[in-house]
Amino acid sequence: MSDVKIKSNNLNVFYGDKQALFDVNLDLNEKEVTALIGPSGCGKSTFIRCINRMNDVIDICKVTGNIEIDGVEINDENLDVVSLRERVGMVFQKPNPFPKSIYDNISYGPKIHGKGETKSELDEIVERSLKKAALWEEVKDRLDEPGTGLSGGQQQRLCIARAISVNPEVILMDEPCSALDPIATAKIEELIDELKKTYTIVIVTHSMAQAVRVSQKTGFFHLGKLIEVGKTEKIFKNPDNKMTQDYITGRFG
């Protein structure tokens, strides 16, 4: 088994008085796809938003416990969130391209982090990111058109390219295909398979089939608790926990 990239230790998250995660201990392996499944409101998204500290945006959210990336604690007040997010990219449920050109959507991140000083360097980053996101062939002749004019699936790949553009180590995906049709979904899944060669990927999904198709490791959450985690094959064929069994066979959720 490959090395552990991200390690969470007794992670608890509170939204005001309501506790959303209870003592989550979860290891995520480098250059592997980990799928998080579970019914709505079970804390999957809350968990991945801890990895790039997106919960900071929400005033009433409080996080206790530890998360380490490469052995470095990130749930630390003194940590520079900007450089953390440079290392941990995120793709959201609904494609959210900026109201800018395709080119500017991609070059936004590198510019912010001072990468790509010259135009040609930026051009290169844009081309590389779009190629990695399997979008280059479709948009190379219209880079100055608005990103919002693309189809839903293309928009989501644009967002993946945007996440890749700053050269992260980890990509978090929060139900990236839930707003897409089956063909666009298949494309994204294909892409995820390709991306895992370079990046550590965590994907939240509601589709069991998708989890089976793309992930090597699966974690099952229920009511804020991590119920079971293991190799995807094992979780879906022979889970240890009755609740996991019930969920994946569609008895609840």
Add this chain to the structure above:
Amino acid sequence: MNFVLIFLIVIFSSSLFFYGKSKTKSISIERNIKLNALPKFYGYYLVLWSSIPALVFLLVWSLFEPVIIKSIIIETAANQGAIFNDKNEANLIYEKIKAIHLGTYFGDIDTILKESAISYSKFLNIFTNSKIVLIFVTIIASVIFSLKKIKNNNKAREDVEKILKGLLFVSSLIAILTTLGIIFSLLFESIKFFSVINIFDYLFGTNWSPQRAFIRDASAITAAEYDELRDAFGFVPLIAGTSFIAFIAMFVAVPIGLFSGIYMAEYASSKIRRISKPIIEILAGIPTVVYGFFAALTVGPFFRQIGESIGLTVSSESALAAGLIMGIMIIPYISSLSDDVINSVPQSLRDGSYAVGATKSETIKQVVIPAALPGIIGSVLLAVSRAIGETMIVVMAAGLAANLTINPLESTTTITTQIVMILVGDQEFDSPKTQSAFALGLTLFVATLILNYIAQRAVKKYREKYD
């Protein structure tokens, strides 16, 4: 009289609601049929049918009654030997007769006038009585008609919907027609003005002094007189002053308004926002006349003092004082609107920006503001047309002299101020001086219209780009 009638009609037809409701219920029970609509729709149906024809009749009657009575009275007066040469004199006699009838005429009353006054009150009586009778008949007829419809179990729901649709249509028609009426009255008076003053002399003249226009009969103006007048109605100083003051106002209001809008939307905690937003909006509720005397009595003299202490001549009525106060007045328009617009930018865009590691200010500058730009431009242009049309502050603080200047410390004047100056006091309506107010109004209207058009085009263009 009419109010009493309207009141009675409304009371009567409202009470029919309950009658209609219970009547239909009993019909459906008696004949054991299923109604085509709920009983209350039959109630509404009865209310609408009993009131609308009577009210429309009353309206039409009230419009035509005075005209008809007047023509009858003038004719009878003429038959009795009253002499009048033109329409104005006839009108005068008619007014006298009316005054005698009301008992408010204190001049000499000759027999002709007296006879006419008697026949006037006779006609008035006849008309009033027949009005009441006819309204009564109308109501009875429409109630019978609608009751018959109800008995036949008509589709009351559809009919009520149709009538309501008609009422709403008439309301919007009234709004549109009023607007058209205002435009045409501006247009016709302006045409009269431009038939005396050449439109190019008006648009490109650099001197504005309408008080020089002392001519009795504008239609018979001689060439010599026109030479005297041609440079009295130059529009350039007014548009220059207006734009100048509006520019100063925007210079104050846009940065402050926009920045406070951004603060409110992005940084302020909900508690601060809850307290400070209404306070800013109070600025918009202060009457402009209060701003006006603040500008004229406090800010103007203050600038003058500062100017004197550093050796500058500052007029106590200055473009700077007026523009500054106008800018403060406009701040809430811009801040409140841009706050709303920024708030409506979806959170997902901010999340996307944070997720690549952007800071809050980078996100605001590069993602939120560009996304909100159409709305922000819209709010700024709205504020500009507000500034151009603003009257009270400039009347009080900017001065009356039409100086063509770009020195903000001198007094200047605006289109609105001049319209006020021209129309205050007694006016002769055939003098070019008075008519010039309409020309100014028309110009202001056209300028605002063009501004709004440009604003909408700009906003639309950005929308297409960013949607």
